[in-house]
Amino acid sequence: MTTFLPHFLPQPPIMVIGAGPWAGAYLLRMRLAAPRAICFGRFARGEPLPLAAGDYLYIGSAQGRARHAPLLRRINRHLLRCAPGTAQRLYPVWQAFLTEQKLRLPAPPKRLHWHIDYLLDQPVCDVTQVLLMPSSHPIEHRLTEVLEAVPGVRPVAPGLGASDHPGHTHLLHWQGTRDGWDRLLADLPSLASSAGAT
Numbered sequence: 001m002t003t004f005l006p007h008f009l010p011q012p013p014i015m016v017i018g019a020g021p022w023a024g025a026y027l028l029r030m031r032l033a034a035p036r037a038i039c040f041g042r043f044a045r046g047e048p049l050p051l052a053a054g055d056y057l058y059i060g061s062a063q064g065r066a067r068h069a070p071l072l073r074r075i076n077r078h079l080l081r082c083a084p085g086t087a088q089r090l091y092p093v094w095q096a097f098l099t100e101q102k103l104r105l106p107a108p109p110k111r112l113h114w115h116i117d118y119l120l121d122q123p124v125c126d127v128t129q130v131l132l133m134p135s136s137h138p139i140e141h142r143l144t145e146v147l148e149a150v151p152g153v154r155p156v157a158p159g160l161g162a163s164d165h166p167g168h169t170h171l172l173h174w175q176g177t178r179d180g181w182d183r184l185l186a187d188l189p190s191l192a193s194s195a196g197a198t
Helices: 070-078 091-100 115-120 140-148 178-194
Strands: 002-004 014-016 024-032 036-038 049-051 054-062 125-134 153-155 171-174
Touching: 014 091, 024 070, 024 115, 024 140, 054 070, 054 115, 054 140, 070 091, 070 125, 115 125, 115 171, 125 178, 140 153, 140 171, 140 178
Parallel strands: 014 125
Antiparallel strands: 002 014, 024 054, 024 125, 036 049, 054 171, 153 171
């Protein structure tokens, strides 16, 4: 496991778990600073879904052709906001990480597309941590099922962010303690391995 840790942040904001080409799964940790009722596109027929203030986790994947670094491109998109010239506060840290990887990615205009976009574009939502899990085959669904069973994790709404994973959601509400999160980070390599990461 490798970590990119700027001196001014209390925990690793970007973690790489495993090795391999830049394709695979990822986990975003987000902080919602205030409660919001959010419409996630056409999910639930466009009805707003109430979200309490607190921390949330999102599990996603970007397979594609590894030589095009789909995993890094997906995170780059997630950290941008729709308003021109705006981005998550973590974006400069992400850019520094890309520089360490000898990569430069464009910041094209962003439109709301995936369910998670509707949360990430909220001004009160900040991505606080990015966990990258390179893998040669899909582990997103199994990883979600493993995380759903972790103490302190509560599924938000079945089907949200997971239209191809019936009965599950890839958006989870983290209600655990700081120690619980530290334990989860310590266990994540084995959890990813049990999910099938290479």
